[in-house]
Amino acid sequence: MPQRGRYQTRQQEAVEALFCAAPHRCLTVEEAHRALEGGGMEVGRTTVYRAITRLYEAGRLRRYAPQESGEAARYQYNPCRESHLHIRCTRCGAMEHLHCGEVEAFARHLGHDHGFTLDEAQTVLYGLCDACRQQSVK
Amino acid sequence: MPQRGRYQTRQQEAVEALFCAAPHRCLTVEEAHRALEGGGMEVGRTTVYRAITRLYEAGRLRRYAPQESGEAARYQYNPCRESHLHIRCTRCGAMEHLHCGEVEAFARHLGHDHGFTLDEAQTVLYGLCDACRQQSVK
DNA sequence: TTGCGTGCAAAGGTTTTGCATGGCA
DNA sequence: TGCCATGCAAAACCTTTGCACGCAA
Numbered sequence: 001m002p003q004r005g006r007y008q009t010r011q012q013e014a015v016e017a018l019f020c021a022a023p024h025r026c027l028t029v030e031e032a033h034r035a036l037e038g039g040g041m042e043v044g045r046t047t048v049y050r051a052i053t054r055l056y057e058a059g060r061l062r063r064y065a066p067q068e069s070g071e072a073a074r075y076q077y078n079p080c081r082e083s084h085l086h087i088r089c090t091r092c093g094a095m096e097h098l099h100c101g102e103v104e105a106f107a108r109h110l111g112h113d114h115g116f117t118l119d120e121a122q123t124v125l126y127g128l129c130d131a132c133r134q135q136s137v138k
Numbered sequence: 139m140p141q142r143g144r145y146q147t148r149q150q151e152a153v154e155a156l157f158c159a160a161p162h163r164c165l166t167v168e169e170a171h172r173a174l175e176g177g178g179m180e181v182g183r184t185t186v187y188r189a190i191t192r193l194y195e196a197g198r199l200r201r202y203a204p205q206e207s208g209e210a211a212r213y214q215y216n217p218c219r220e221s222h223l224h225i226r227c228t229r230c231g232a233m234e235h236l237h238c239g240e241v242e243a244f245a246r247h248l249g250h251d252h253g254f255t256l257d258e259a260q261t262v263l264y265g266l267c268d269a270c271r272q273q274s275v276k
Numbered sequence: 277t278t279g280c281g282t283g284c285a286a287a288g289g290t291t292t293t294g295c296a297t298g299g300c301a
Numbered sequence: 302t303g304c305c306a307t308g309c310a311a312a313a314c315c316t317t318t319g320c321a322c323g324c325a326a
Contacts, residue, residue, distance in 0.1 A: 007280055007325045029316085044283040049316065065205050067260075069291060072315060073207055087254050098252065106244045114236065115268030116225050126260040130253030145300045145305055167291080182308040187291065189306095207316060208289055 011043045015051040019061060019077040026064060026095055028072040062121055064088075064095070078121070087125045091132035098125070152179045153189040157199060157215040164202060164233050166210040200259050202226075202233070216259070225263045229270035236263070 014036055019027065027035070033048045043051075052075055055061045064074040067090070074095075085098040107118045152174055157165065165173070171186045181189075190213055193199045202212040205228065212233075223236040245256045 009281060009325070011282075046284080046317085047282055050281085053317095065203050065207075066315090067203050069203075069211055070314060087248070087252070087256075089254075090257060090260065098248075100247075100251070102244060102247045102251075106240060109238075109240045110225070110236075110263070110265070113238070113240075114225070115271075116227075116263075116265050117271050118225075118263055118265040119228060122228065122264040123262075125248070125254075125256055127248070127257040128255040133253075133255050147300070147306060149307070184292085184309080185307055191291095204290090210290060 011041075011047050012051050012054075014039075014041045014043060015048060016055060016060065019055070019075065023077040026074040026076045028074055030072060032075070064124055067126065085120045085123055085125060087127065087129075089129035089132050090126050091128055091135075094129055095124070096129075149179075149181045149185050150189050150192070152177075152181060153186060154193060154198065157193070157213065161215040162235075164212040164214045166212055168210060170213070202262055205264065223258045223261055223263060225265065225267075227267035227270050228264050229266055229273075232267055233262070234267075 015032065018032055018035055018039075019025075029045070029049050029052055032052065033043065033045050036043045036048070052061060056063050056075060060078055061075045062078050064076070064086070066073055067088070085103050086095055087098050088095045103120070107120065110116045110118050153170065156170055156173055156177075157163075167183070167187055167190055170190065171181065171183050174181045174186070190199060194201050194213065198216055199213045200216050202214070202224070204211055205226070223241050224233055225236050226233045241258070245258065248254045248256050
């Protein structure tokens, strides 16, 4: 679909290129804004908000709601159509993908036994990563 | 630990009693504030914030980060030490508990194969509940 | 030329903080 | 009496909106 009535601007391209260049990174709007400034791109904060929102609504970005109050939402490039769960360490903030058969099996169980259709792309599992768990045990 | 230097006030008791009286409900600070007003309790909004924050930090409440930007965080009474996952419908906002053996099995898998210690109390699975899924199929 | 995109400023909402007052122990 | 809690107002924070201008098509 050619998105009738949409203009291609240097700002929109810059925002998409920024996320595309580091598909593993989860950026806030503010971080994206600063990254563009650092790259010599002058883009208004409002425009970054709007560009990210548009990319999110088009399915090009994933959105992770903030965990603590006062934090900002994080966005990440959505390289593939296939969605997968993410796990996030509540201590160091690291976020990683999770693709394995057990996730699929668990999602099927949710559908069959609980009538719940899991949206993997929007869900983040919170907990402790290995390194932080070992530190906290010390 | 007897919480040295802590006073017991009618406001704090009222906030805790409110959540305790409906352990299944997830309330925002604003909703809690209005509920107290409706019950004839005059409690300042700031005090509700502070009481909820204190209860949360003491482990008496669970906190669910807002899903959409602009929404408020939700809190729920934490009746038992045992924690369980929650599922939330992204369409109607319904939130339900999830306790079953599959969750435990999945959590063990995360620990063994991914080195990730799942924090069930903080994690919310997003997706569609049965009713909303059927509506969206229509 | 048309109309969407931009960006500044201002508003919107939630949550926190400053500070004088009130109340528990 | 000492110290914490309260609550109003104001601030901080992220995010959205209004509006005049700029720019792609």
